[in-house]
Amino acid sequence: MNLNMHFKCLFIQSDGACMKLWGRDFGKAVVVGGLLLASALAAVDALAAKRDFEMNIEDTRITLVEKQQFHTFAYAGQVPGPLFYVDEGDEITVNVNNMTALPHTIHWHGMLQRGTWKNDGVPGVTQDAIKPGDSFTYKFIAEPSGTMWYHCHVNVNEHVTLRGMWGPFIVRPKKPTALEKTVTKEYVLMLSDWDSKWAAKPGFGGVPGDNYDYFTINGKSYPDTQPIRVKKGDVVRLRLIGAGDLVHSIHMHGHVSIIAFKDGFPLVNPIRGDTVLVGPGERYDVIFTADNPGRWMIHDHVDTHTMNGDRPMGGIMTTIEYDEIRNDENWYEWKGKKFTPNFYYEESLKKGPGIYTNDVFKGQAIQ
Amino acid sequence: MNLNMHFKCLFIQSDGACMKLWGRDFGKAVVVGGLLLASALAAVDALAAKRDFEMNIEDTRITLVEKQQFHTFAYAGQVPGPLFYVDEGDEITVNVNNMTALPHTIHWHGMLQRGTWKNDGVPGVTQDAIKPGDSFTYKFIAEPSGTMWYHCHVNVNEHVTLRGMWGPFIVRPKKPTALEKTVTKEYVLMLSDWDSKWAAKPGFGGVPGDNYDYFTINGKSYPDTQPIRVKKGDVVRLRLIGAGDLVHSIHMHGHVSIIAFKDGFPLVNPIRGDTVLVGPGERYDVIFTADNPGRWMIHDHVDTHTMNGDRPMGGIMTTIEYDEIRNDENWYEWKGKKFTPNFYYEESLKKGPGIYTNDVFKGQAIQ
Amino acid sequence: MNLNMHFKCLFIQSDGACMKLWGRDFGKAVVVGGLLLASALAAVDALAAKRDFEMNIEDTRITLVEKQQFHTFAYAGQVPGPLFYVDEGDEITVNVNNMTALPHTIHWHGMLQRGTWKNDGVPGVTQDAIKPGDSFTYKFIAEPSGTMWYHCHVNVNEHVTLRGMWGPFIVRPKKPTALEKTVTKEYVLMLSDWDSKWAAKPGFGGVPGDNYDYFTINGKSYPDTQPIRVKKGDVVRLRLIGAGDLVHSIHMHGHVSIIAFKDGFPLVNPIRGDTVLVGPGERYDVIFTADNPGRWMIHDHVDTHTMNGDRPMGGIMTTIEYDEIRNDENWYEWKGKKFTPNFYYEESLKKGPGIYTNDVFKGQAIQ
Known part of the structure; x- marks a missing residue:
């Protein structure tokens, strides 16, 4: 499916997603891609406070096992979607581009969205669903810490259950427990x-x-x-x-x-x-x-x-x-x-906070 | 369905149920009905210790959503059934009249029934099921406190799952937690x-x-x-x-x-x-x-x-x-x-202990 | 089903299983069977440290209720299988003889198998499945204490869910809780x-x-x-x-x-x-x-x-x-x-640690 989308992206990755990353103080874009991403992210970890990501929703064929394939609406063309591994308190901005033929959103499951309820991603309740060809920018603070996730909130019975519209969202705590x-x-x-x-x-x-x-x-x-x-x-x-x-x-x-x-x-x-x-x-x-x-x-x-x-x-x-x-x-x-x-995502998690795509989960684009 | 039931009821409500209420010391019936019920109950709250209720089981058509209706055996003609909001230690008496064509009981789920096991409402175990046209009086102390409920215990696979035979039973604690x-x-x-x-x-x-x-x-x-x-x-x-x-x-x-x-x-x-x-x-x-x-x-x-x-x-x-x-x-x-x-039942719960029917949940009688 | 199995068994019980039991210090076999089993086990309880059992897996017809029968692959010809009631730290040895026409194992669910991972009973991961007519000896220490169980780990969707291949494994703690x-x-x-x-x-x-x-x-x-x-x-x-x-x-x-x-x-x-x-x-x-x-x-x-x-x-x-x-x-x-x-198994549990077959659960052998 090619909707011939036009959107601004400074740093296009090999997978077609667009990534931007700013350090806390110097506001300087770090161009990252592939394996370099990890160390780059680890390096700026202590400073990172704003995390900016651009993510397409794409018709994607993934393989569950052996010959069993499935048509998904994949975030960044992968199932699960990219790992968000961020610090508690980070400012998250995600611009989502719907490249499929059906409406979607992203709900950031577990995020409190204090003062940002219109970023909660529920169609008909906190926003209008993102129509095919349209984009939407979510902006919120990563809070609270812990194992969270994100998923579409449109027709969840199909989009979440059957179309792979989910990914992990891990928030590193300011005060980890002793364990x-x-x-x-x-x-x-x-x-x-x-x-x-x-x-x-x-x-x-x-x-x-x-x-x-x-x-x-x-x-x-x-x-x-x-x-x-x-x-x-x-x-x-x-x-x-x-x-x-x-x-x-x-x-x-x-x-x-x-x-x-x-x-x-x-x-x-x-x-x-x-x-x-x-x-x-x-x-x-x-x-x-x-x-x-x-x-x-x-x-x-x-x-x-x-x-x-x-x-x-x-x-x-x-x-x-x-x-x-x-x-x-x-x-x-x-x-x-x-x-x-x-x-x-065990290797990505070793590298510290960052937003990680993962070739392991990539499917085939469905045109 | 009209079984032409005959039973004693001093205070018939608009919904056909029969309600009686005694204060702790004066044993005086309080005639209540409709909206007046709430304030009356709230008023006698501090004194109320005996709570007496008469409840029919009625063939009732309720609407789940839009045009989807369901034939239920509804307590007091409503699904959920009336709210029992009582104080821990209250003496509860409920006379149940089975107006349907099938046998039923009421199990007071969570009630300990100390010394009153024959009021536990299990057909073939603690009582004979209440036959069509028959009545049965349950009498027990409200214990322990907390969120409890009641439901039929006959053919639970149908009567509880599909016929709406359930309602809330909330017991206010003598010693609430700080939270x-x-x-x-x-x-x-x-x-x-x-x-x-x-x-x-x-x-x-x-x-x-x-x-x-x-x-x-x-x-x-x-x-x-x-x-x-x-x-x-x-x-x-x-x-x-x-x-x-x-x-x-x-x-x-x-x-x-x-x-x-x-x-x-x-x-x-x-x-x-x-x-x-x-x-x-x-x-x-x-x-x-x-x-x-x-x-x-x-x-x-x-x-x-x-x-x-x-x-x-x-x-x-x-x-x-x-x-x-x-x-x-x-x-x-x-x-x-x-x-x-x-x-x-948020408005009823504000009013303090009482037994509350609710027009919101009323269905249509099936004759 | 008669596979005409040959295996060494010193003490064949009435049910066809073979039981051996050694006390901790004297290494002497105790011949047990039927009702005598219980008191014998209770008697050696304080000393028992090694518990040795021989168990067949047998095609067995059990009755679930009334006329509803089921073809199972029963441990010792019964569903549930024999009760293992042992002390924390006991050395357990179980020789299993597969008398059925399909491969099986036993996984000792909850047992830590410290240093004995090849006794964990997972086909293709910790052992080759026990083929029809073959035997396998599991040997491990009973640890940790508590309510555990055992079951086949081959084609669990059928063997565990539908063929009754499970039994209780209770480990008595060295340090019980006050409760x-x-x-x-x-x-x-x-x-x-x-x-x-x-x-x-x-x-x-x-x-x-x-x-x-x-x-x-x-x-x-x-x-x-x-x-x-x-x-x-x-x-x-x-x-x-x-x-x-x-x-x-x-x-x-x-x-x-x-x-x-x-x-x-x-x-x-x-x-x-x-x-x-x-x-x-x-x-x-x-x-x-x-x-x-x-x-x-x-x-x-x-x-x-x-x-x-x-x-x-x-x-x-x-x-x-x-x-x-x-x-x-x-x-x-x-x-x-x-x-x-x-x-x-309430009577068996009263008698203290031991390995208990139970005629209540016996089915009919399927030849």
Whole structure:
């Protein structure tokens, strides 16, 4: 789809999105792109206060697993959308260009929008939906801190559930808790459900009676997910985000899960367990100490969510691999698997605040 | 349906229900009805200890939204049923007259029924079901305090899920928590699910394979719900009640939700968040400070629960409107909406303990 | 099905399983079987540290309720499987013999498997699945304490959801909490869902679009469940285990439920309520004081989970009967019911640690 859009963009990235970034004091644009982006962002981190991003909504074909594709309306042409990793109090400006044939918005789920309610992204309530070919600029302060996300608020039954219109929005706190200060590695896991019968029918679907038959972490189903790689001694934070229509019951093997944050807020008394129920819209941050070298599953314990269509042992499932363990047993399904880093935005999150696109999640543009 | 019932009623209200009310010491009936009811109840509040109510179960046609009607077995001809707002320790007497063609009971969900187990309302376990044309008197002490509810316990899969046989039962505590003492406005939100194919088939439905396609707050779907109107500085309590068959994930925009009570009991450490998962039978009291003037959504984040049949943006959804904000933007869907107060029993709850019928929820009698 | 298996078993029980038990110091086999098992186990409790069990997986026909049967792959020919009630720190050895025609494993859900990750029971990740006719020995330390369970990890959508491949694994803590020390009676309730259309089709089912129509506690639906019998003054612990594919909302009448443990771990601040939402894989230990003689329901508040097929008032439902109350009212559905003890492993749990088979749960071998 080519709507022949015209909008001002100083720094066009390889993916067609437009990125601008200002440091707090010197107001100087930093041209960034690809791998350079990370270090650039890390470098200006301490100063960054204004974060400016330009994002297209694009008809995009993504692959859930193997041959199962889906027509999405993807933010910056990727599912999940770009990672917003910002500091509490940062001024966020996002100009959104709707390149699709249907109206959209962005709701910044969890952001308080103090004094900026018209930036809350609800069609018919806080703004008129962004029409095809139109743009809209959201401007707000990143508050409160924690694991947040963003998604379209138009026809959510289709656009959020079936069209991949969501991405992570992580706000680094001014005053981290003692527990989160110990974290050495962070991962974002967005959980979603899909009904394949609507895969090629944008503008339709997400109706009562739908039958979800694909289930994804960050838009991919096992075995097309990636392992979570840790080493002994790591303190790992999993940022679980319920981005779909169903409840997911995430079970981790071999470790004590500490449920430490709900919807971004620290629990006064974190809850220990091995399974955490994540409802639509909810976020839970689970922290565990990697003290048990081995190879472990983490998966949805809703058993039918570990399927790809009618084929068992897929869906919301991945492994935790320790560096200390060889993965060469013949029976390891992922023996010799090609590893693609940053599938959980773990590399981006190491680099500090910034707005990160991710080629891992790019789909194919649908003209 | 007219079963030509005969029962004793001293004070028949306009709606056909029969109400009696005694003060604690003088045992004198207070004749009440319509709007006078409220102030009368408020007046005797300090003394009231015995609360006596007569309630019919009636075949009643209610409208969920627009043209979607449903045949219910309504308590006092309304869905939800009358609000019981009583003090902890009050003696409750309810005489129930079954005017329908099917057996029913009332279970007072959450009431401990200490020493009164035969008033618990379970057919075949604590009583014989109330046959068509028969009556039954429930008598028990209101204990413990908190957000409770009542519902039929016969064929719950149909009568509770599809026939609207539920209402709120709020018990004011003798010793309120510090947090709840700060509350300035209270709202009851009962969440339910419906399958339209059974709308006109009383006695049938609520079976495995059913496909819920309507979703309601207090028996209505957006846009036939009402806004929650607050002013800056209010401390608002939402009493969420899972009255249906599904889990609902209630998300509020623009505010920090404090999940303060579960099933009526205060949490030792209230949980902050923006989304609360409400399972069938559960209640959560969410308290928030109205500190952010604007217009905000509150809705189910199960995306398909924001539909009316196959039409998006309906279901379990409403707005929070601040007095400080004009609602005249052309794009506000509810611009010029006629406001019907007391949709959340917010006016009744202001008046103090009493038993409140509500014309807002009245349906049409089915003869 | 007769695979004509050959394996070493010194002490074959009447049920075809093979049991061995060693005391801590003397390494002497204790021949146990049937009712003698219990006292034998209780006697060696203080010394027992190594617990050795041999368990077949067998094609077994069980009856959910009335005439509804189901083809399962049952551990030791029963659903739920044998109770493992062990002490924290015990060395567990289980030799599993797969007598069915499909591959299986056992995952010890909640066990940390410190240093023993290849005993975690995940096919393709920690081991090769146990092929038909093959055996596998699991060896691990019972850690941490609490309400755990075990289940197959092959094609969980079918094997766990539809084929009864699960059982309770209770680890007695070295340092019990003050609250659990007060407990006088304990009950295990494993919650499951079934789709009857797959009842006679082993190797198939558990796919998107399935329609669960039977719902069980410990493999049985009301009225084929058993009452929970208490006396005034008891402190009762219900160990709720989400063993199926759906979320269950367990509501208890007449008592304050204290949600005291999640996934085996004590909550710092137990949560009071009357309803607890149990997701797949989760466990909640609910403790209540039996201070209110009467006859009370405990049931799933997902209304359609109280059905047997299309017939209401079945499924996940039972009563709590007080010794102080006569059960002779004509309208009591279970008046004159034949009581079968140990349906909740309550008798086994009284006897202290041990590994308990249970004739209550035995099905018929399918040749």
